[in-house]
Amino acid sequence: MAAAPVAAEPISVGVIANLTGTDVRTSVNMTRGIEMAVADINEAGGIDGNPITLITEDSEYRLQEAMNAANKLYGVDNVEVAIMFGGSSLMIPVANLAQDKGRVLINTSSSSSKLGDYPGTLFSVLPLDDIIGKKLGEWVAERGHKSAAFVVPNNTFGTGLMNAAADAFVASGGEVLAQVAYTEGNPNYRADMQTVANVEPDAIIAAGYGDDSRTIFKNAQQLDIAAPWYGAYPTIFAIDDEEWMSERFFGVDNGGASLKSTMELAERYRAEYGEEPLSHVFYGYDAMQIVAKAMELGGTSSSEIAASLPEVVKSYEGATGKITWDDRGQRIDPPVEFVEFKDGAFHILGTGE
Amino acid sequence: MIDFAIYMTTIVCIWAVLAISLNIQFGLTGLVNFGQILPFAIGAYSAGIASFHGLPIWVGVLAGLIMGPLIGFLVIFPTRRMAQDYWALASLGIAEMFRLTMLNFRGIAGGVEGTIVERLSDPRVAMAVSVLALVVSFIVAERISKAPLGRLLRVIREDETLAATLGRNPFRFQVVAMAVAWAMASAVGVLYAHITGFVDHGSFMVIETFIIWTAVIVGGPGRNLGVVVGAIIIQAMSVSTRFVAQWTDLPSDVVANLRLALVGLLLVVMIMYRPEGFLREKKPNYDVKS
Structure with missing residues (x-):
């Protein structure tokens, strides 16, 4: 008797972005970049056949709401990794929480040097100021x-x-x-x-x-x-x-805009949303891609993702060019x-x- | 899910204390404080300043408990002759002055970069402390409300001149109400700093005051249980609507905007159709003949 096919189990990835409040346009661009990456990943078969689904939460660019969002994602939705847009005043408290819960946080927008205090938890695709x-x-x-x-x-x-x-x-x-x-x-x-x-x-x-x-x-x-x-x-x-x-x-x-793949991504963005992409589209896209590749390489738990991410970026050339991290997971030497x-x-x- | 419930209980308790604090000032005494976030910020920054300068945690806690009411006195003393509308604007301005000072002077608590504060890493301990803060604040507020002091504060709220004709100095009692209220807000400010582990100016914007006011107006100004209910409703709305995006096919940015609109709509509806709030203030009748 043939075994019944196993249903593909969606893998949830959290997104925290200020969909309301200040600097919404930049944040929404980042979110769209992540969504475009997820479309590409799922079209290519997902992670070992399992599609990625996004759970996007609004931070209002306020600490209280960012914490509400992160607590929901890590505590209720049980996501292993979240990708976040926001300044260090939001990113650091959320990184504290992620560290306590043993989860992973990908930073796409904050560039404070204090972010390096969370090795193994917080990884940045945006270079430091x-x-x-x-x-x-x-x-x-x-x-x-x-x-x-x-x-x-x-x-x-x-x-x-x-x-x-x-x-x-x-x-x-x-x-x-x-x-x-x-x-x-x-x-x-x-x-x-x-x-x-x-x-x-x-x-x-x-x-x-x-x-x-x-x-x-x-x-x-x-x-x-x-x-x-x-x-x-x-x-x-x-x-x-x-x-x-x-x-x-x-x-x-950021470098990479002149790469053929990045230009194609920009063209796709223009076609889908009818506007010029901001660079945060590419940061969002790269953040999601390296997370997916880390899941493919090492597994989908947070500890496996955290362990695989530094390996993944060594060979990854994304929409923002080559990513080089220091030993704290902070981006250095970006192409410009x-x-x-x-x-x-x-x-x-x-x-x- | 339990972790989330613990976290939400903690947050609701903190905002409920802030609502009780405002209720003592506005609901009971008639002080329209548009800078209610200030004592909260003073508490949080006390913890932040202590941390930034390498002082022990207890120094920050103690400073928060003392500085809240002390600065409250410094705020109300020079503005005591102002009419309520001007006092409201002054309180708003003073809160912004404090925030902008913290933003622009790096040497106090990190300035624009903010400062990291040691966290209460066990969420259960954080919840226990915040529940305790709420219980204590509620008991204190109820005792004030039901005591002769509470009755006099209500007279001041309704008519300061009338209170003065009773041989009482309204300003003195306003100071007492404010000191108690600011001590509560400042205490939970210290707690909030140690829960989030980070203090910066962005947590003390005018919108935070608006949220506290919304809780008081929705719950029922003048009634402590009402404003606690108001705080629960506002925080529960903020959180529960987060699940809507997952239950529906609506885009998350649309849900986010609807969520904010819903809070505004609730406020407008309450002001129009039930200005006394969900739980109306009980106004006891006294038999003066007996």
């Missing part, structure tokens, strides 16, 4: 700018990046004229931008995203600030006046691309590691 910041500061100096003003949001991402970029810029012979860390969510940043206008820098080095970056650019335009802009992860900035920003906005972004905004799109000027 100081790496991108250093490359940005050095590049601005290489391009012949002698002085710079900084405009960043007053959060861990913004100030961490500013400190690293400023150090690198000064070390390369540049002079920092002003450091503006603005409070997020304001309807107007004219006073902040007036500070920048007053010092007349050769270049403006910036970090930011969403509506705030849109307002910052608008205020700079109103004040006739002519200096070129250099942004960290420029694709997450929101640009209204493309003509004004054309050939005025440069930046250092130097880009220029021109005629409504970003163009690659060069690459580096």
